[in-house]
Amino acid sequence: MRAFVADAQRVVVKVGSSSLTTAAGGLDVARLEGLVSALLPRAGQLVLVSSGAIAAGLAPLGLARRPRDLATQQAAASVGQSSLVHSYASAFGRAGFRVGQVLLTATDVIRRTHYRNARTALDRLLELGVVPIVNENDAVATQEIRFGDNDRLAAIVAHLVSADLLVLLSDVDGLYDANPRHGPANLLREVRSDADLAGLTARGTGTAGVGVGGMATKIEAARMAASGGVTAIITSAANAAPVLRGEEVGTVFHPTGPRRASRLLWLAHATxxxxxxxxxxxxxxxxxxxxxxxxxxxxxxxxxxxxxxxxxxxxxxxxxxxxxxxxxxxxxxxxxxxxxxxxxxxxxxxxxxxxxxxxxxxxxxxxxxx
Known part of the structure; x- marks a missing residue:
């Protein structure tokens, strides 16, 4: 058992689009509710960074795949975000928890005044027992949609709320030394320094093709978190419950540096x-x-x-x-x-x-x- 998971007082969990949507691009409510059931034991000191707004908006708009142009991405995000948060509110609500939507852009974590406001808002939500549902503000964002995904945002949020643990969930159960879909591969259980990553290659999106992140961005997010003193774990959404119970699933990135302000981590890693x-x-x-x-x-x-x-x-x-x-x-x-x-x-x-x-x-x- 991983004792540090049980000791974690505040946890940030990030879930990718491929874990929340159907192959056609619509929101898979059953999968979302299954995720919420796994997260309930941590509700109260949990921040959920959830992708899926753009993907959830594809089917309602009659789009077969993620659009390439910014305006259509923003339209899909606008349509999909409301259904995404409504589904979370219903799922958490049945267990007696409220959720609060928090939409962030890069400005909110790099400008000093915005940074303090974002941190204060998240802290107050947690003090009130609310589960913050965080996403990039895709409906109005520009550079955020072009360069990024929510993996690095989750690492920044983990520092913003002084989390003890960051869990990055997707459709892959951990970091392997080769692509397990292409042949034999070994799961890396622990990463203690960049030396443990030597020789690895990671690229591409998840199997569903509806997100913009891949293993490379998850590794970078985990490294970002670890460099600022936060333990990070990469695993699949199917392992959400076991990983939060402290079972030996996924890949652990051990802290490699002291706590630093989220704004400085953003500057060093995500700009x-x-x-x-x-x-x-x-x-x-x-x-x-x-x-x-x-x-x-x-x-x-x-x-x-x-x-x-x-x-x-x-x-x-x-x-x-x-x-x-x-x-x-x-x-x-x-x-x-x-x-x-x-x-x-x-x-x-x-x-x-x-x-x-x-x-x-x-x-x-x-x-x-x-």
Whole structure:
């Protein structure tokens, strides 16, 4: 028995589209209710990150497969999300539990004010005994639908609510050293470091073809959770009850690092930089060794077309990205600021320019300190 599962006070469970929908794309209520039955022992301190809104909207809209264009994806999400949450509310309600819908976008976990609001809302729902049903806000999202799935969102939510355990459910019962559908393969029971993943390849969607995630995104989500001190388990939806009882099913990713803010995990693992800032040696030392904010005086060059609040890479003189952060200015503003002190900029351009280009609270290192 896995004692740490029994000891987990707060659990985040993520379930994929393929585990909730029919082959035709509609919501499979019987499978959803079976999942809820397995989760009931944890209700009260459970957060459920559920895919399935877009997939659930396919059949009602007469769509044979997941659409490729963004507008139709958003329409399917809008139709499917209501039926998805209604089904969860009915299933949990029969056992005396209420659910609350929480739709998030990337902005809600990277902007400091939004981040605090999201964390407070989730904590309060749990304090009230409500089961939060979390999903990306697919009906209005743009980049979230293009780049992602709910696996990484679940890892971020696990940190957002200070969870002890993250369980990633799909149609595969764990991580194998080869594709079990193509021949002999061995299940990896435990992952304690990236060395245990050496030589593995993982790609593609689930067997139903209605989701956007695959084993690769689950591995990345599990690594993200583990790097911030949260134990993660990858297994199938059919194993939901056994895994939450502590039975030896699935693949466990043991924590590899200390707890970190969800926003920094998002920056390190789930963003693509919109541009880069070239730093001199002094700025590299300040950011990497002293964990200081990035000031205009230490920036020698700007590349990319980005807006204030976008993620950018901070690059050393030799071309190595050393950190990633949320930039405080638009790209077009920065060339006139490079190499100058904040006091000089404030005197010439106004007090709004007497601040950091990237604040240390919005920055994560990409290389080990030396």
């Amino acid at each position: 693509a930089p919109e541009g880069l800032l070239r730093l001199d040696d002094g700025a590299v030392a300040a950011v990497v060794r002293r964990r200081a904010s990035l000031l205009p005086a230490g920036v020698t060059g700007v590349e990319g077309d980005f807006a204030a609040g976008d993620p950018v890479d901070l690059v050393a003189p030799d071309g190595r990205p050393v950190a990633r952060g949320l930039v405080a200015f638009d790209a077009v503003e920065l060339p006139a600021m490079l190499g100058r002190s904040t006091a000089e900029l404030a005197a010439e351009l106004g007090p709004s320019y007497e601040r950091e280009i990237v604040h240390r609270d919005d920055l994560v290192l990409l290389l080990p300190t030396r």
